[in-house]
Amino acid sequence: MLKTFFLLSFFFISHFILSQNNVQDSVIQLNTVEIKSNSLEEKAAGFEIQKLDSLAMASYQTSDLGRLLSYRTPIFLKFYSISGLASPSFRGTSAGHTQVFWEGIPLNSPTLGQVDFSLFPVGLLDEVNVHYGAASLRYGEGGFGGGISLNHNPKNKTNENKKDFSLNWIQSIGSFKTLKQILIASYSISNSKQLQIKATSRIFYKSAKNNYSYNYNGETFERKRAATKQKGIVQEFYLLPKNTSKLSNHQFSAHFWLQDANRELPPPITVPINKETQDDFSLRNLLQWKYKKRNFEVSTKAGYLYDFLEYKNETADIISKTKNYSYHALSEIKYAPHQKLLLQTGVRIRQDFADVDGYNQRHSQAQQSIFGSIEYSPSIFFQTNFLARQVVLDNQFQAFLPSLGINLIRNNLEIKVNVARNFRAPTLNDRYWFPVGNPDLKNEEGWNGEFSAKYDFINKMNTNKMTKLSLSSLYFWANIDDWILWSPAVAGYWRPENLRSVFSQGIESNLNFKKITPNFTIESTISYTYTNSKNLKPIRDLDESEGKQLIYTPFHQQKSFVYGAYKSQFLRIEQQFVGKRFTTTTNTEYLPSYFLANFSMGKTINYRKTKFILELNCQNIFNYQYQSMAFYPMVGRSFELVLRTKF
Numbered sequence: 001m002l003k004t005f006f007l008l009s010f011f012f013i014s015h016f017i018l019s020q021n022n023v024q025d026s027v028i029q030l031n032t033v034e035i036k037s038n039s040l041e042e043k044a045a046g047f048e049i050q051k052l053d054s055l056a057m058a059s060y061q062t063s064d065l066g067r068l069l070s071y072r073t074p075i076f077l078k079f080y081s082i083s084g085l086a087s088p089s090f091r092g093t094s095a096g097h098t099q100v101f102w103e104g105i106p107l108n109s110p111t112l113g114q115v116d117f118s119l120f121p122v123g124l125l126d127e128v129n130v131h132y133g134a135a136s137l138r139y140g141e142g143g144f145g146g147g148i149s150l151n152h153n154p155k156n157k158t159n160e161n162k163k164d165f166s167l168n169w170i171q172s173i174g175s176f177k178t179l180k181q182i183l184i185a186s187y188s189i190s191n192s193k194q195l196q197i198k199a200t201s202r203i204f205y206k207s208a209k210n211n212y213s214y215n216y217n218g219e220t221f222e223r224k225r226a227a228t229k230q231k232g233i234v235q236e237f238y239l240l241p242k243n244t245s246k247l248s249n250h251q252f253s254a255h256f257w258l259q260d261a262n263r264e265l266p267p268p269i270t271v272p273i274n275k276e277t278q279d280d281f282s283l284r285n286l287l288q289w290k291y292k293k294r295n296f297e298v299s300t301k302a303g304y305l306y307d308f309l310e311y312k313n314e315t316a317d318i319i320s321k322t323k324n325y326s327y328h329a330l331s332e333i334k335y336a337p338h339q340k341l342l343l344q345t346g347v348r349i350r351q352d353f354a355d356v357d358g359y360n361q362r363h364s365q366a367q368q369s370i371f372g373s374i375e376y377s378p379s380i381f382f383q384t385n386f387l388a389r390q391v392v393l394d395n396q397f398q399a400f401l402p403s404l405g406i407n408l409i410r411n412n413l414e415i416k417v418n419v420a421r422n423f424r425a426p427t428l429n430d431r432y433w434f435p436v437g438n439p440d441l442k443n444e445e446g447w448n449g450e451f452s453a454k455y456d457f458i459n460k461m462n463t464n465k466m467t468k469l470s471l472s473s474l475y476f477w478a479n480i481d482d483w484i485l486w487s488p489a490v491a492g493y494w495r496p497e498n499l500r501s502v503f504s505q506g507i508e509s510n511l512n513f514k515k516i517t518p519n520f521t522i523e524s525t526i527s528y529t530y531t532n533s534k535n536l537k538p539i540r541d542l543d544e545s546e547g548k549q550l551i552y553t554p555f556h557q558q559k560s561f562v563y564g565a566y567k568s569q570f571l572r573i574e575q576q577f578v579g580k581r582f583t584t585t586t587n588t589e590y591l592p593s594y595f596l597a598n599f600s601m602g603k604t605i606n607y608r609k610t611k612f613i614l615e616l617n618c619q620n621i622f623n624y625q626y627q628s629m630a631f632y633p634m635v636g637r638s639f640e641l642v643l644r645t646k647f
Helices: 002-019 054-059 065-072 133-138 428-432
Strands: 049-051 076-079 086-089 098-102 127-132 146-151 165-174 178-190 195-208 213-216 219-222 228-241 250-264 276-293 296-313 318-338 341-356 363-379 382-393 401-410 413-424 444-461 466-488 494-516 520-535 556-566 569-578 594-607 610-619 627-629 638-646
Touching (some): 054 065, 065 076, 065 146, 065 556, 065 569, 076 627, 133 146, 133 413
Antiparallel strands (some): 076 086, 165 178, 165 638, 213 219, 250 276, 276 296, 296 318, 382 401, 401 413, 413 444, 556 569, 610 638
């Protein structure tokens, strides 16, 4: 019955959209723009970088980074229930092989080596960029899978009418007593001749009981102890001197990000209820200065990060606390002698301190790195990029990291190829967790590369119309030696050792279509990902994992979305298929594949100077029962009603 309703709704709305003939009121109007060449703009020749567009960011504004990446990128996200950890498996690598950067500052925990994507509300961000494979080496080492950069953009701080003040209020109510609130206030103070000050304040709040039903062994149960509360605030300030000012070539900015999350942690459904909770508190501060004049630019950043995690298990009488303090300093220089050549160099300094209940004392690590790059573009048909990075960790020189990328463009065909060396150092937990930490661990090292081709079948643009149709396909590979794995040791303890050698390879393909007219907008993407990530050597005697697929790495993924809009109405359909994932290193047990589909529809209402956008979302519309991680059931069908008010 529900499938029939879904299909009838889709065809009815499609017919309604296509049957309209009034062209007075349009969804989008493309204005004529002047395109200027910027010799200091990085082209990242040969490397794959996906910039999630404004439509994707708006669609997931009330959601978290994990769900956004799960539907709009090839990354497979492992969800420990709706309120638990969300960790990535990017191109068959581990969660620590995906590096996350905020305004260029690395956010991966020095103790755990990863981040929890469920703790990053999309509504607190302006830009999310995905750097595939070696492209992440531009910002730092360790991203064998790739990197995610999170940014705030001063260009987005005022609305389309360039008012001095704008206010966006997003309210959401949903299934399982879910409530979300986002308030975004942007304001600008301008001195007509000297200075403009822009600022944005963002406030986020979420609470959910998450008492959803799930099926297990033919019976229906209610998930318990899965409630969560999150709140956060982001404050940004930008000082932008005008052209008539003596400081017209300078820009100053300050960023402050405070966030707190309290979660109940439901155990696996095979384990009796434990009274487990986790509190995560983060404080992030950043100061930036940039000087730019013609073909020269220098920028400096100073950042301080503080992360606090407290885990409690009342049943087992366990309280574990982790405190991380990180200090960062970055300085970079860009120089373009002419339009065809861009030179860059930079220095990064990082100092980490960790107070962890699992250590026998406070530990720290110091890291310095320097990089240099040359980007040469002799013609519009050929570009190349060479980058080299040298890292010093605790006064020890690490592996030299070179990378090379090449772009070839001919008519509607673009070919990219790249290769790079990379490494990832052991985390502080790997080295110092008492009594099993292993300070003698070696770095995980290896090479990775890509070969991709993109063909534009249609690429037409004029004043108020756009039509694009393109197909891209990419082959990636990575060879990682001395992969760190925690394995059973003596007396029931687990100990980290350099045990694995892994080779990962695969294919990522995308078919993209976009059409914009004064009458309507339609956008669609279909993607397919194949990942083969295998262990190349036995871990120990009688081990049968050699040549087997790594656990929780699906061979196949297929994702798609369709967005259509006419006048003030819009709809969005998205789906993903995830193939089976092995849960044992011998590949004898696995989780079955699953198929998810979401449906959204909404309407924009303009009243005087205020805009209201009402949206209804239905996730997992077919109520598919599935597990992302073994014995952690996920949510079935759920609904969300969103009201966006723009003043």
